[in-house]
Amino acid sequence: MLTSIKTNHLTSSGQKLGMMYFRVAMVLFGAQLLMGLIAAIQFLYPGFLFELFDFSVARMVHINALVVWMLYAMIGSVYYMLSEETEHAGVAMGLGKLAFWVLTLAVTVVVLVYIFIQIGPGKESTIWLINEGREYLEAPRWADIGIVVVVLTFYWNVFATYMAGKKTGIMTVMVANLMALAGLYLAGMFFTDNISMDQYWWWWVIHLWVEATWEVFVGTLAAYALIKIIGARREVVEMWLWIEVLMLFGSGILGLGHHYFWIGTPEYWWEIGALFSALEPVPLIAMFVHVLYDWGKEQGGSGARETVKNNPAMAWLVTNAFGNFLGAGIWGFFHTLPQVNIYTHGTQFTAAHGHLAFFGAYATILVGMMYVGLQGAYGVKEMKSTFNSKMAIFLITFGVVGMTVALTIAGYEQVLVERAELGGGWNAFFTAQDLPWYIQAQLWRTIMGVVTLVGFVYLVIDLLTIGKKAQQAEA
Amino acid sequence: MAQENLSVWTSIPFWRRSAAWVTGFATILLIWLTFDTMGQISMGTDADLQQRVTKRVPAATVINYHIEYKMSEKRGHEVPVIGKKEPFFGKEWSPKEAAALLHLGKLTSQAKNCMNCHTLLGNGAYFAPDLTKAWLDPAWQKGGALQPMTGKSTVEEAMSEFLMHPSQYPTHARMMPDLKITADEAKGLVAFLKHMSSIDTNGFPRNFSKTVDQFKTGGTNAH
Ligand code: HEM
Ligand code: HEM
Ligand SMILES: [Fe+2]
Numbered sequence: 001m002l003t004s005i006k007t008n009h010l011t012s013s014g015q016k017l018g019m020m021y022f023r024v025a026m027v028l029f030g031a032q033l034l035m036g037l038i039a040a041i042q043f044l045y046p047g048f049l050f051e052l053f054d055f056s057v058a059r060m061v062h063i064n065a066l067v068v069w070m071l072y073a074m075i076g077s078v079y080y081m082l083s084e085e086t087e088h089a090g091v092a093m094g095l096g097k098l099a100f101w102v103l104t105l106a107v108t109v110v111v112l113v114y115i116f117i118q119i120g121p122g123k124e125s126t127i128w129l130i131n132e133g134r135e136y137l138e139a140p141r142w143a144d145i146g147i148v149v150v151v152l153t154f155y156w157n158v159f160a161t162y163m164a165g166k167k168t169g170i171m172t173v174m175v176a177n178l179m180a181l182a183g184l185y186l187a188g189m190f191f192t193d194n195i196s197m198d199q200y201w202w203w204w205v206i207h208l209w210v211e212a213t214w215e216v217f218v219g220t221l222a223a224y225a226l227i228k229i230i231g232a233r234r235e236v237v238e239m240w241l242w243i244e245v246l247m248l249f250g251s252g253i254l255g256l257g258h259h260y261f262w263i264g265t266p267e268y269w270w271e272i273g274a275l276f277s278a279l280e281p282v283p284l285i286a287m288f289v290h291v292l293y294d295w296g297k298e299q300g301g302s303g304a305r306e307t308v309k310n311n312p313a314m315a316w317l318v319t320n321a322f323g324n325f326l327g328a329g330i331w332g333f334f335h336t337l338p339q340v341n342i343y344t345h346g347t348q349f350t351a352a353h354g355h356l357a358f359f360g361a362y363a364t365i366l367v368g369m370m371y372v373g374l375q376g377a378y379g380v381k382e383m384k385s386t387f388n389s390k391m392a393i394f395l396i397t398f399g400v401v402g403m404t405v406a407l408t409i410a411g412y413e414q415v416l417v418e419r420a421e422l423g424g425g426w427n428a429f430f431t432a433q434d435l436p437w438y439i440q441a442q443l444w445r446t447i448m449g450v451v452t453l454v455g456f457v458y459l460v461i462d463l464l465t466i467g468k469k470a471q472q473a474e475a
Numbered sequence: 476m477a478q479e480n481l482s483v484w485t486s487i488p489f490w491r492r493s494a495a496w497v498t499g500f501a502t503i504l505l506i507w508l509t510f511d512t513m514g515q516i517s518m519g520t521d522a523d524l525q526q527r528v529t530k531r532v533p534a535a536t537v538i539n540y541h542i543e544y545k546m547s548e549k550r551g552h553e554v555p556v557i558g559k560k561e562p563f564f565g566k567e568w569s570p571k572e573a574a575a576l577l578h579l580g581k582l583t584s585q586a587k588n589c590m591n592c593h594t595l596l597g598n599g600a601y602f603a604p605d606l607t608k609a610w611l612d613p614a615w616q617k618g619g620a621l622q623p624m625t626g627k628s629t630v631e632e633a634m635s636e637f638l639m640h641p642s643q644y645p646t647h648a649r650m651m652p653d654l655k656i657t658a659d660e661a662k663g664l665v666a667f668l669k670h671m672s673s674i675d676t677n678g679f680p681r682n683f684s685k686t687v688d689q690f691k692t693g694g695t696n697a698h
Contacts, residue, residue, distance in 0.1 A: 043602070046649040050642075051652045055591070056588045056589075056652075057588075060588060060591045120586050121583075122582045122583030122587070122656075122657075122660045123582065123586065126582075126586035127586065133587070133589070135591065138588070169487065191585075193577050195596060195667075196596070199595075239486075239487050242490035246494035250497040250498070253498070256505065262597055264531050264532050264674040265516055267677055269512075272508070343681065346605055419680070420682075422685070424605065424608075424681070424682065425614065425683060426604045426614040426615075426646075433647075
């Protein structure tokens with residue numbers, strides 16, 4: 001089935017490799033949603049798969065599949081744009097292909113171990129072989145080392161090709177940012193008995209990924225996609241990109257402080273974290289304005305000329321502009337001041353933000369890149385949205401926004417009852433979990449999760465068929 | 476536009492240079508703050524505990540002391556207060572033994588994946604109660620709901636019994652699964668939890684003592 005996505009119109013081996021990464025990304029995305037649904041059902045029916053496939057296992061696979069499919073789609077996107085930006089066929093692509101298979105094999109083994117072995121005894125060997133038990137970074141140490149080796153190979157492909165080819169502003173940002181992104185992973189690769197120290201470095205990986213390097217990555221992809229899809233002018237796009245880098249790193253790096261309010265770290269992080277993370281929405285507004293402004297300009301300026309060359313990709317890109325701003329900017333700002341965060345920290349409110357932010361900022365643009373890839377793979381000049389494309393984007397977005405609203409209500413109830421009224425603790429927690437508002441919210445989250453899954457099915461069907469349809473339309 | 480350079484505001488080199496400076500400055504400030512924080516959150520020593528030197532993260536031997544969470548007028552929120560010595564599993568642990576026990580406990584917490592149901596210091600999953608101050612939770616103290624359920628008479632014994640056979644002691648329809656935790660691992664986990672409760676978390680969870688006060692005056696939050 002997967003091979004039905006044709007790549008025979010692509011001449012560059014980097015672009016073919018990019019398409020391979022996209023395929024695995026979609027498989028993992030599907031796994032992510034199924035695991036999320038299992039975990040959501042367990043909130044409502046705690047007996048579901050109890051002591052067989054517990055919440056902790058479902059959730060671990062849910063968030064790991066999330067991170068890994070996004071990394072796959074990110075690597076795929078870079079391989080895809082590499083030869084076009086550098087105007088160079090690519091250095092050592094054979095090695096890159098080997099790395100792809102090694103990584104995919106390793107991911108398969110890790111997931112099978114998560115699912116079938118799940119946990120181990122309290123020994124070093126568990127951390128090396130089964131799972132590391134640190135949210136998002138559960139991958140056992142052997143896999144960590146494997147990931148580093150594969151990522152170095154990938155980086156060599158990108159860096160050597162960049163050095164050998166044309167050096168556009170977009171690729172300069174990409175090469176520098178990828179180095180930071182890969183390097184940060186090392187901060188999560190050690191064990192300590194000190195839980196405060198543990199979480200201090202854990203956040204270096206998590207926060208400095210999603211609120212600094214991944215955001216810059218998205219800015220770079222958006223720049224590339226705007227040029228490609230609507231023919232935006234490179235000078236304008238690249239200038240915006242540098243401004244975005246300035247604002248994203250300027251606020252996001254020290255915004256890290258918003259995770260250091262309560263983990264044993266000193267009080268000065270209250271001020272630093274509040275100040276800089278409160279500025280984090282600013283670049284997201286800028287990115288939003290940038291995408292919509294360019295879109296409007298290219299649409300309006302040229303009269304009858306059809307300017308959007310890839311409708312589904314553009315639709316996902318615009319959803320990205322909205323989603324990044326809402327999920328990260330607005331939902332992030334809601335709980336980023338310490339005065340608020342002391343009550344919301346570790347409630348369903350955090351989960352509401354996590355869902356809308358990861359979806360809005362990353363899932364959207366990466367799906368958009370897959371459509372860009374398909375357009376190249378089938379060699380079509382114009383890619384029009386099909387019924388399936390529309391159903392996919394509508395249902396997935398509606399589902400995730402619905403889940404976010406439901407979780408926000410659940411979180412609000414927890415903040416008021418568990419935290420403000422009862423002051424936390426075992427009884428306070430379960431009292432709040434049992435109130436009807438909370439249970440109804442969990443029910444709606446599950447229903448909206450099913451809507452998301454249906455949308456995903458449309459998306460897969462669309463990705464597998466849209467290219468052929470577009471080809472036939474042009475023939 | 477860039478070639479004509481009518482204004483610095485539309486000049487790519489200007490923005491590129493500014494981006495580099497701002498990023499560099501933020502990175503250096505973060506590294507500097509990290510050095511300061513490392514000093515403040517590295518674990519204290521047994522001597523600190525004996526001399527009553529307050530550390531944000533005390534030594535593992537804090538398991539030999541009574542711990543309370545009390546309102547500090549000066550700081551405006553609750554802080555952990557380390558009190559008199561008390562036996563932990565019926566004995567006093569030497570610095571070496573305590574460190575080994577804490578190590579086993581932290582390792583077990585990762586090996587059993589606690590963080591994908593619970594939160595630790597408020598981070599993790601939201602399926603089960605926060606464990607930051609679980610050691611101090613009134614539900615585990617004498618007269619609380621959880622201690623008599625296990626038939627034990629100290630907090631540490633009650634907690635370790637629960638951890639070994641959680642689904643035998645259901646407190647709620649949502650139960651903790653049996654994670655094949657051995658007796659030694661359970662002891663280690665309780666040491667890990669007791670140690671965590673002694674960390675200065677700037678007042679998180681806020682008003683935790685409200686539950687304690689209610690409990691002490693005979694009230695309970697359940698049902
Ligand atoms: C695309 C960007 C972002 C993504 C993907 C993202 C994702 C997440 C996730 C998954 C968590 C929960 C981590 C955990 O499991 O413990 C989290 C926590 C948090 N995020 Fe974001 N975030 C983004 C941007 C932002 C921004 C821009 C802000 C602030 C303006 C922000 C503020 C926060 C805060 C304060 C927390 C801590 C919540 C707590 O105390 O429980 N985030 N974020
Ligand atoms: C079928 C749809 C989905 C369902 C039913 C679902 C369900 C869940 C559940 C039950 C959790 C555990 C929350 C907890 O610990 O209480 C979770 C966590 C999470 N999910 Fe989903 N999910 C779905 C889709 C997604 C999507 C599309 C994304 C992002 C693109 C996502 C990102 C996350 C993240 C980042 C977390 C960790 C949140 C945190 O720690 O704050 N999920 N999800
Ligand atoms: Fe953050």
